Amino acid sequence: MTDPTFRAGFDATLETAINTALRYDPGTAARLQKLVGKVLAVDLTAPKMSLFVLIEDDGIEVHSRWNGEVTTELQGSALAFLQLLKNRDATPAKLGVGVRGSSAFLAELQSILRDLDIDWEEPLAQALGDVPAHQIGRGLRTAAGWLRDALGKAPGAASEAATEEWRVTPPQAQFEAFADDVAEFTQGVDRLEARIALLREKLSRRGAN
Protein backbone atom coordinates (compact mmCIF):
# COMPACT_ATOMS: atom_id res chain seq x y z
CA MET A 1 0.00 0.00 0.00
CA THR A 2 1.24 3.51 -0.82
CA ASP A 3 2.23 5.62 2.16
CA PRO A 4 -0.99 7.45 3.14
CA THR A 5 1.07 10.64 3.54
CA PHE A 6 1.48 10.86 -0.27
CA ARG A 7 -2.20 10.34 -0.94
CA ALA A 8 -3.15 12.91 1.72
CA GLY A 9 -0.63 15.29 0.11
CA PHE A 10 -2.17 14.74 -3.34
CA ASP A 11 -5.69 15.39 -2.05
CA ALA A 12 -4.60 18.49 -0.14
CA THR A 13 -2.74 19.89 -3.17
CA LEU A 14 -5.67 19.28 -5.53
CA GLU A 15 -8.11 20.81 -3.05
CA THR A 16 -5.94 23.90 -2.51
CA ALA A 17 -5.38 24.37 -6.27
CA ILE A 18 -9.12 24.19 -7.05
CA ASN A 19 -10.12 26.44 -4.15
CA THR A 20 -7.45 28.99 -5.08
CA ALA A 21 -8.67 29.01 -8.69
CA LEU A 22 -12.29 29.41 -7.51
CA ARG A 23 -11.30 32.49 -5.52
CA TYR A 24 -10.44 34.18 -8.83
CA ASP A 25 -13.70 33.22 -10.54
CA PRO A 26 -16.52 34.54 -8.32
CA GLY A 27 -19.15 33.57 -10.92
CA THR A 28 -18.28 29.88 -10.70
CA ALA A 29 -18.01 30.02 -6.91
CA ALA A 30 -21.54 31.51 -6.80
CA ARG A 31 -22.94 28.77 -9.09
CA LEU A 32 -21.32 26.10 -6.90
CA GLN A 33 -23.22 27.51 -3.90
CA LYS A 34 -26.38 25.95 -5.34
CA LEU A 35 -24.72 22.54 -5.14
CA VAL A 36 -23.51 22.73 -1.51
CA GLY A 37 -23.75 19.37 0.25
CA LYS A 38 -23.53 17.31 -2.95
CA VAL A 39 -20.79 14.72 -3.40
CA LEU A 40 -19.15 13.55 -6.64
CA ALA A 41 -17.36 10.20 -6.51
CA VAL A 42 -14.74 9.64 -9.20
CA ASP A 43 -13.56 6.08 -9.70
CA LEU A 44 -10.56 6.16 -12.03
CA THR A 45 -9.81 2.87 -13.78
CA ALA A 46 -6.47 3.99 -15.26
CA PRO A 47 -4.60 4.95 -13.17
CA LYS A 48 -6.52 3.10 -10.43
CA MET A 49 -7.70 5.66 -7.90
CA SER A 50 -10.85 6.85 -6.16
CA LEU A 51 -11.59 10.33 -5.01
CA PHE A 52 -14.59 12.11 -3.57
CA VAL A 53 -15.29 15.78 -4.17
CA LEU A 54 -17.56 17.49 -1.64
CA ILE A 55 -19.04 20.86 -2.38
CA GLU A 56 -18.96 23.07 0.71
CA ASP A 57 -20.10 26.65 1.18
CA ASP A 58 -16.52 27.94 1.15
CA GLY A 59 -15.12 25.80 -1.68
CA ILE A 60 -14.60 22.12 -2.31
CA GLU A 61 -13.02 19.29 -0.33
CA VAL A 62 -11.20 16.31 -1.79
CA HIS A 63 -11.19 13.00 0.08
CA SER A 64 -9.78 9.55 -0.59
CA ARG A 65 -12.55 7.90 1.47
CA TRP A 66 -16.16 8.86 2.06
CA ASN A 67 -18.77 7.13 4.21
CA GLY A 68 -21.72 9.38 3.55
CA GLU A 69 -24.13 9.60 0.65
CA VAL A 70 -22.80 10.11 -2.89
CA THR A 71 -24.82 12.25 -5.33
CA THR A 72 -23.18 11.04 -8.54
CA GLU A 73 -20.56 8.38 -9.18
CA LEU A 74 -18.43 8.35 -12.32
CA GLN A 75 -16.22 5.50 -13.50
CA GLY A 76 -13.67 5.67 -16.32
CA SER A 77 -10.08 6.40 -17.31
CA ALA A 78 -8.31 9.68 -16.50
CA LEU A 79 -8.08 10.38 -20.24
CA ALA A 80 -11.83 10.01 -20.70
CA PHE A 81 -12.46 12.39 -17.78
CA LEU A 82 -10.13 14.98 -19.30
CA GLN A 83 -11.99 14.78 -22.61
CA LEU A 84 -15.29 15.04 -20.78
CA LEU A 85 -14.17 18.28 -19.16
CA LYS A 86 -12.51 19.71 -22.27
CA ASN A 87 -14.86 18.80 -25.06
CA ARG A 88 -18.17 20.65 -25.14
CA ASP A 89 -19.94 17.94 -27.19
CA ALA A 90 -18.57 14.98 -25.22
CA THR A 91 -21.00 12.85 -23.25
CA PRO A 92 -20.08 10.22 -20.64
CA ALA A 93 -21.64 7.47 -22.80
CA LYS A 94 -19.57 8.42 -25.90
CA LEU A 95 -16.36 8.30 -23.85
CA GLY A 96 -17.15 5.08 -22.01
CA VAL A 97 -17.58 6.82 -18.64
CA GLY A 98 -20.06 5.00 -16.40
CA VAL A 99 -22.52 7.19 -14.47
CA ARG A 100 -24.56 6.25 -11.41
CA GLY A 101 -26.83 8.56 -9.43
CA SER A 102 -28.00 12.03 -10.36
CA SER A 103 -27.24 13.00 -13.97
CA ALA A 104 -28.66 16.49 -13.35
CA PHE A 105 -25.86 17.18 -10.83
CA LEU A 106 -23.30 15.96 -13.38
CA ALA A 107 -24.75 18.14 -16.14
CA GLU A 108 -24.69 21.20 -13.88
CA LEU A 109 -21.10 20.46 -12.84
CA GLN A 110 -20.03 20.02 -16.48
CA SER A 111 -21.65 23.29 -17.45
CA ILE A 112 -19.92 25.10 -14.55
CA LEU A 113 -16.52 23.65 -15.45
CA ARG A 114 -16.86 24.55 -19.14
CA ASP A 115 -17.80 28.12 -18.28
CA LEU A 116 -14.88 28.41 -15.87
CA ASP A 117 -13.33 31.82 -16.41
CA ILE A 118 -10.51 32.39 -13.97
CA ASP A 119 -9.26 35.93 -13.72
CA TRP A 120 -5.54 35.16 -13.69
CA GLU A 121 -4.76 38.87 -13.66
CA GLU A 122 -6.18 39.24 -10.15
CA PRO A 123 -3.42 37.36 -8.26
CA LEU A 124 -0.82 39.04 -10.49
CA ALA A 125 -2.35 42.44 -9.70
CA GLN A 126 -2.20 41.70 -5.99
CA ALA A 127 1.50 40.89 -6.27
CA LEU A 128 2.65 43.43 -8.89
CA GLY A 129 0.01 46.15 -9.09
CA ASP A 130 -2.80 46.73 -11.62
CA VAL A 131 -0.83 48.19 -14.57
CA PRO A 132 2.01 45.62 -14.80
CA ALA A 133 -0.51 42.81 -14.24
CA HIS A 134 -2.69 44.10 -17.09
CA GLN A 135 0.34 44.39 -19.44
CA ILE A 136 1.49 40.84 -18.59
CA GLY A 137 -2.09 39.55 -18.92
CA ARG A 138 -2.49 41.20 -22.35
CA GLY A 139 0.84 39.74 -23.50
CA LEU A 140 -0.15 36.28 -22.33
CA ARG A 141 -3.57 36.52 -23.99
CA THR A 142 -1.97 37.57 -27.30
CA ALA A 143 0.56 34.73 -27.06
CA ALA A 144 -2.19 32.22 -26.24
CA GLY A 145 -4.31 33.49 -29.18
CA TRP A 146 -1.38 33.18 -31.57
CA LEU A 147 -0.60 29.68 -30.28
CA ARG A 148 -4.25 28.60 -30.61
CA ASP A 149 -4.38 30.03 -34.14
CA ALA A 150 -1.09 28.37 -35.13
CA LEU A 151 -2.15 25.03 -33.68
CA GLY A 152 -5.52 25.29 -35.47
CA LYS A 153 -3.84 25.92 -38.83
CA ALA A 154 -1.05 23.39 -38.28
CA PRO A 155 -2.82 20.22 -39.50
CA GLY A 156 -3.98 21.90 -42.77
CA ALA A 157 -0.57 23.42 -43.46
CA ALA A 158 1.20 20.11 -42.77
CA SER A 159 -1.08 18.16 -45.14
CA GLU A 160 -0.60 20.74 -47.91
CA ALA A 161 3.18 20.57 -47.56
CA ALA A 162 3.17 16.74 -47.56
CA THR A 163 1.05 16.62 -50.75
CA GLU A 164 2.22 19.54 -52.85
CA GLU A 165 5.78 20.29 -51.71
CA TRP A 166 7.31 17.02 -50.56
CA ARG A 167 4.97 14.73 -52.61
CA VAL A 168 5.10 12.04 -49.94
CA THR A 169 1.28 11.66 -49.94
CA PRO A 170 -1.15 11.71 -52.91
CA PRO A 171 -3.77 14.48 -53.33
CA GLN A 172 -7.10 13.70 -51.63
CA ALA A 173 -9.06 13.16 -54.92
CA GLN A 174 -6.42 10.76 -56.25
CA PHE A 175 -6.37 8.85 -52.95
CA GLU A 176 -10.19 8.61 -52.88
CA ALA A 177 -10.30 7.27 -56.50
CA PHE A 178 -7.63 4.69 -55.58
CA ALA A 179 -9.57 3.71 -52.43
CA ASP A 180 -12.76 3.27 -54.57
CA ASP A 181 -10.85 1.03 -57.01
CA VAL A 182 -9.56 -1.08 -54.11
CA ALA A 183 -13.07 -1.37 -52.67
CA GLU A 184 -14.49 -2.39 -56.07
CA PHE A 185 -11.71 -4.94 -56.55
CA THR A 186 -12.34 -6.36 -53.02
CA GLN A 187 -16.05 -6.75 -53.82
CA GLY A 188 -15.18 -8.48 -57.13
CA VAL A 189 -12.89 -10.93 -55.31
CA ASP A 190 -15.65 -11.59 -52.73
CA ARG A 191 -18.17 -12.28 -55.51
CA LEU A 192 -15.71 -14.61 -57.26
CA GLU A 193 -15.05 -16.45 -53.97
CA ALA A 194 -18.78 -16.93 -53.45
CA ARG A 195 -19.20 -18.17 -57.09
CA ILE A 196 -16.34 -20.71 -56.68
CA ALA A 197 -17.84 -21.93 -53.40
CA LEU A 198 -21.22 -22.42 -55.17
CA LEU A 199 -19.65 -24.32 -58.08
CA ARG A 200 -17.59 -26.49 -55.69
CA GLU A 201 -20.78 -27.39 -53.83
CA LYS A 202 -22.59 -28.28 -57.08
CA LEU A 203 -19.66 -30.46 -58.23
CA SER A 204 -19.46 -32.32 -54.95
CA ARG A 205 -23.25 -32.93 -55.05
CA ARG A 206 -22.95 -34.31 -58.61
CA GLY A 207 -20.05 -36.58 -57.53
CA ALA A 208 -22.13 -37.96 -54.67
CA ASN A 209 -24.99 -38.84 -57.06
Place this chain on the structure above:
Amino acid sequence: MTERKTTHFGYQQVPVEEKAGRVADVFHSVAARYDVMNDLMSGGVHRLWKRFTIELSAARPGQTILDIAGGTGDLTARFSRIVGPTGKVVLADINESMLKVGRDRLLDRGIAGNVETLQADAQYLPFPDNTFDCITIAFGLRNVTDKDLALRSMLRVLKPGGRLLVLEFSKPQSKLLEKVYDQYSFRLLPFMGKLVADDAESYRYLAESIRMHPDQQTLKDMMGEAGFVDCEFHNMTGGIVALHKGIKP
Protein backbone atom coordinates in the same frame (compact mmCIF):
# COMPACT_ATOMS: atom_id res chain seq x y z
CA MET B 1 10.77 0.65 53.53
CA THR B 2 8.52 0.37 50.45
CA GLU B 3 10.06 0.89 47.00
CA ARG B 4 8.48 3.74 44.97
CA LYS B 5 7.06 2.74 41.58
CA THR B 6 8.73 4.56 38.72
CA THR B 7 7.96 5.24 35.05
CA HIS B 8 9.80 6.85 32.19
CA PHE B 9 9.83 10.55 31.49
CA GLY B 10 11.82 10.66 28.25
CA TYR B 11 14.98 8.70 29.08
CA GLN B 12 14.72 9.41 32.82
CA GLN B 13 12.99 7.24 35.41
CA VAL B 14 10.69 9.29 37.65
CA PRO B 15 8.19 8.32 40.37
CA VAL B 16 4.83 7.48 38.76
CA GLU B 17 3.02 10.28 40.58
CA GLU B 18 5.50 12.85 39.24
CA LYS B 19 5.19 12.09 35.52
CA ALA B 20 1.90 13.89 34.89
CA GLY B 21 3.24 17.05 36.55
CA ARG B 22 6.44 16.96 34.52
CA VAL B 23 4.58 16.40 31.25
CA ALA B 24 2.27 19.25 32.21
CA ASP B 25 5.28 21.56 32.69
CA VAL B 26 6.54 20.67 29.19
CA PHE B 27 3.22 21.51 27.59
CA HIS B 28 2.68 24.67 29.67
CA SER B 29 6.04 25.75 28.27
CA VAL B 30 5.37 24.93 24.61
CA ALA B 31 1.62 25.70 24.36
CA ALA B 32 1.92 29.22 22.95
CA ARG B 33 4.25 28.17 20.15
CA TYR B 34 2.96 24.59 19.73
CA ASP B 35 1.49 24.99 16.23
CA VAL B 36 4.42 26.97 14.85
CA MET B 37 6.80 24.33 16.19
CA ASN B 38 4.69 21.49 14.79
CA ASP B 39 4.80 23.04 11.32
CA LEU B 40 8.51 23.70 11.64
CA MET B 41 9.41 20.27 13.03
CA SER B 42 7.39 18.28 10.52
CA GLY B 43 7.67 20.62 7.54
CA GLY B 44 3.87 20.89 7.64
CA VAL B 45 3.45 17.13 7.17
CA HIS B 46 1.58 16.83 10.51
CA ARG B 47 -1.38 18.32 8.64
CA LEU B 48 -1.34 15.38 6.21
CA TRP B 49 -1.08 12.86 9.06
CA LYS B 50 -4.13 14.50 10.67
CA ARG B 51 -5.94 14.61 7.34
CA PHE B 52 -5.58 10.82 6.98
CA THR B 53 -6.79 10.40 10.58
CA ILE B 54 -9.97 12.30 9.72
CA GLU B 55 -10.49 10.14 6.61
CA LEU B 56 -10.09 6.91 8.58
CA SER B 57 -12.34 8.12 11.41
CA ALA B 58 -15.40 7.66 9.15
CA ALA B 59 -17.06 10.52 11.07
CA ARG B 60 -20.55 11.39 9.85
CA PRO B 61 -23.09 14.14 10.46
CA GLY B 62 -24.84 13.81 13.80
CA GLN B 63 -22.11 11.79 15.52
CA THR B 64 -20.49 12.46 18.89
CA ILE B 65 -16.71 12.63 18.85
CA LEU B 66 -14.08 12.96 21.57
CA ASP B 67 -10.76 14.55 20.61
CA ILE B 68 -8.71 13.69 23.69
CA ALA B 69 -5.29 15.34 24.12
CA GLY B 70 -6.73 17.58 21.41
CA GLY B 71 -4.33 20.40 22.22
CA THR B 72 -4.74 23.28 19.86
CA GLY B 73 -7.88 21.84 18.28
CA ASP B 74 -6.80 20.95 14.70
CA LEU B 75 -8.87 17.77 14.59
CA THR B 76 -11.76 19.28 16.54
CA ALA B 77 -12.13 22.08 13.98
CA ARG B 78 -12.45 19.56 11.15
CA PHE B 79 -14.76 17.21 13.07
CA SER B 80 -16.99 20.14 13.99
CA ARG B 81 -17.70 20.72 10.27
CA ILE B 82 -18.28 17.04 9.57
CA VAL B 83 -20.70 16.26 12.44
CA GLY B 84 -22.62 19.49 11.79
CA PRO B 85 -25.24 21.09 14.03
CA THR B 86 -26.81 17.75 14.99
CA GLY B 87 -23.52 16.28 16.22
CA LYS B 88 -21.07 17.15 18.98
CA VAL B 89 -17.30 17.29 19.38
CA VAL B 90 -15.60 17.35 22.78
CA LEU B 91 -12.12 18.84 22.78
CA ALA B 92 -10.39 17.53 25.90
CA ASP B 93 -6.84 17.91 27.17
CA ILE B 94 -5.24 17.35 30.55
CA ASN B 95 -3.20 20.50 30.10
CA GLU B 96 -4.93 23.79 30.88
CA SER B 97 -2.55 25.91 28.79
CA MET B 98 -2.99 23.76 25.69
CA LEU B 99 -6.75 23.70 26.15
CA LYS B 100 -6.86 27.47 26.48
CA VAL B 101 -4.90 27.92 23.24
CA GLY B 102 -7.19 25.40 21.52
CA ARG B 103 -10.41 27.04 22.75
CA ASP B 104 -9.21 30.52 21.73
CA ARG B 105 -8.19 29.33 18.29
CA LEU B 106 -11.56 27.64 17.69
CA LEU B 107 -13.42 30.76 18.76
CA ASP B 108 -11.18 32.92 16.56
CA ARG B 109 -12.10 30.73 13.59
CA GLY B 110 -15.79 30.99 14.41
CA ILE B 111 -16.10 27.34 15.36
CA ALA B 112 -18.73 27.08 18.09
CA GLY B 113 -22.13 25.62 18.82
CA ASN B 114 -21.32 21.94 18.50
CA VAL B 115 -17.97 22.01 20.34
CA GLU B 116 -17.31 21.63 24.07
CA THR B 117 -13.93 22.04 25.70
CA LEU B 118 -13.05 20.13 28.81
CA GLN B 119 -9.98 19.54 30.96
CA ALA B 120 -9.75 15.77 31.36
CA ASP B 121 -7.26 12.98 31.98
CA ALA B 122 -7.33 10.23 29.33
CA GLN B 123 -6.88 7.62 32.10
CA TYR B 124 -10.05 8.67 33.93
CA LEU B 125 -12.45 10.04 31.32
CA PRO B 126 -15.36 11.84 33.02
CA PHE B 127 -18.11 10.54 30.72
CA PRO B 128 -20.81 7.88 31.04
CA ASP B 129 -20.27 4.49 29.39
CA ASN B 130 -21.08 4.24 25.64
CA THR B 131 -21.05 7.99 24.93
CA PHE B 132 -18.93 8.49 21.79
CA ASP B 133 -19.05 7.22 18.20
CA CYS B 134 -15.38 7.96 17.72
CA ILE B 135 -12.37 8.94 19.85
CA THR B 136 -9.13 10.35 18.50
CA ILE B 137 -5.92 10.88 20.41
CA ALA B 138 -3.26 12.56 18.29
CA PHE B 139 0.28 12.80 19.59
CA GLY B 140 -1.00 12.39 23.15
CA LEU B 141 -0.85 8.74 24.19
CA ARG B 142 2.92 8.68 24.65
CA ASN B 143 2.61 11.34 27.37
CA VAL B 144 0.05 9.37 29.35
CA THR B 145 1.48 7.72 32.49
CA ASP B 146 -0.55 4.48 32.29
CA LYS B 147 -1.39 3.79 28.63
CA ASP B 148 -3.31 0.56 29.38
CA LEU B 149 -5.53 2.42 31.82
CA ALA B 150 -6.15 5.15 29.22
CA LEU B 151 -7.03 2.60 26.51
CA ARG B 152 -9.53 0.88 28.84
CA SER B 153 -11.01 4.22 29.82
CA MET B 154 -11.48 5.13 26.14
CA LEU B 155 -13.03 1.72 25.45
CA ARG B 156 -15.53 2.29 28.26
CA VAL B 157 -16.81 5.64 26.93
CA LEU B 158 -17.03 4.46 23.30
CA LYS B 159 -20.35 3.15 22.01
CA PRO B 160 -20.33 -0.45 20.76
CA GLY B 161 -19.06 -0.26 17.17
CA GLY B 162 -17.28 3.01 17.99
CA ARG B 163 -13.77 3.65 16.66
CA LEU B 164 -10.61 4.62 18.50
CA LEU B 165 -7.88 6.25 16.42
CA VAL B 166 -4.43 6.71 17.90
CA LEU B 167 -2.13 8.95 15.87
CA GLU B 168 1.35 8.79 17.35
CA PHE B 169 5.03 8.84 16.53
CA SER B 170 6.30 5.32 16.01
CA LYS B 171 9.23 3.33 14.72
CA PRO B 172 10.68 4.09 11.24
CA GLN B 173 10.61 1.03 9.01
CA SER B 174 14.01 1.49 7.38
CA LYS B 175 17.40 1.54 9.16
CA LEU B 176 18.58 4.47 7.05
CA LEU B 177 15.50 6.54 7.80
CA GLU B 178 15.89 5.69 11.49
CA LYS B 179 19.47 7.04 11.50
CA VAL B 180 18.52 10.26 9.73
CA TYR B 181 15.53 10.64 12.04
CA ASP B 182 17.71 10.13 15.16
CA GLN B 183 20.13 12.82 14.05
CA TYR B 184 17.23 15.14 13.34
CA SER B 185 15.46 14.44 16.65
CA PHE B 186 18.42 14.72 18.99
CA ARG B 187 20.44 17.43 17.27
CA LEU B 188 18.19 19.62 15.15
CA LEU B 189 14.95 19.41 17.17
CA PRO B 190 16.31 20.77 20.51
CA PHE B 191 18.17 23.44 18.53
CA MET B 192 14.95 24.54 16.78
CA GLY B 193 13.16 24.41 20.14
CA LYS B 194 15.77 26.74 21.60
CA LEU B 195 15.58 29.07 18.62
CA VAL B 196 11.81 29.34 18.24
CA ALA B 197 10.38 28.63 21.68
CA ASP B 198 13.53 29.29 23.76
CA ASP B 199 13.08 25.85 25.30
CA ALA B 200 15.53 23.16 24.19
CA GLU B 201 14.74 20.86 27.16
CA SER B 202 11.05 20.43 26.33
CA TYR B 203 11.86 19.48 22.76
CA ARG B 204 14.56 17.06 23.95
CA TYR B 205 11.84 15.43 26.09
CA LEU B 206 9.56 15.19 23.03
CA ALA B 207 12.30 13.35 21.08
CA GLU B 208 13.05 11.01 24.02
CA SER B 209 9.39 10.29 24.72
CA ILE B 210 8.92 9.25 21.07
CA ARG B 211 11.70 6.65 21.46
CA MET B 212 10.14 5.30 24.66
CA HIS B 213 6.70 4.91 23.09
CA PRO B 214 5.65 1.36 22.12
CA ASP B 215 6.29 0.42 18.49
CA GLN B 216 3.50 -0.33 15.98
CA GLN B 217 2.93 -4.00 16.81
CA THR B 218 3.22 -3.50 20.60
CA LEU B 219 0.61 -0.73 20.58
CA LYS B 220 -1.68 -2.85 18.40
CA ASP B 221 -1.35 -5.71 20.92
CA MET B 222 -2.03 -3.31 23.81
CA MET B 223 -5.24 -2.18 22.10
CA GLY B 224 -6.29 -5.80 21.63
CA GLU B 225 -5.56 -6.57 25.30
CA ALA B 226 -7.60 -3.53 26.37
CA GLY B 227 -10.61 -5.05 24.57
CA PHE B 228 -10.60 -3.45 21.11
CA VAL B 229 -11.24 -5.67 18.08
CA ASP B 230 -10.24 -5.45 14.40
CA CYS B 231 -7.14 -3.55 15.43
CA GLU B 232 -4.95 -2.33 12.58
CA PHE B 233 -2.28 0.25 11.96
CA HIS B 234 -1.13 2.31 8.98
CA ASN B 235 2.48 3.47 8.79
CA MET B 236 2.91 6.99 7.54
CA THR B 237 6.06 8.70 6.27
CA GLY B 238 8.01 5.47 6.51
CA GLY B 239 6.74 4.62 9.99
CA ILE B 240 7.83 7.89 11.66
CA VAL B 241 4.16 8.12 12.52
CA ALA B 242 1.55 5.37 12.73
CA LEU B 243 -2.22 5.55 12.88
CA HIS B 244 -3.79 2.75 14.92
CA LYS B 245 -7.47 1.96 14.71
CA GLY B 246 -9.56 -0.30 16.93
CA ILE B 247 -13.28 -0.96 17.28
CA LYS B 248 -15.26 -1.44 20.47
CA PRO B 249 -17.07 -4.79 20.16
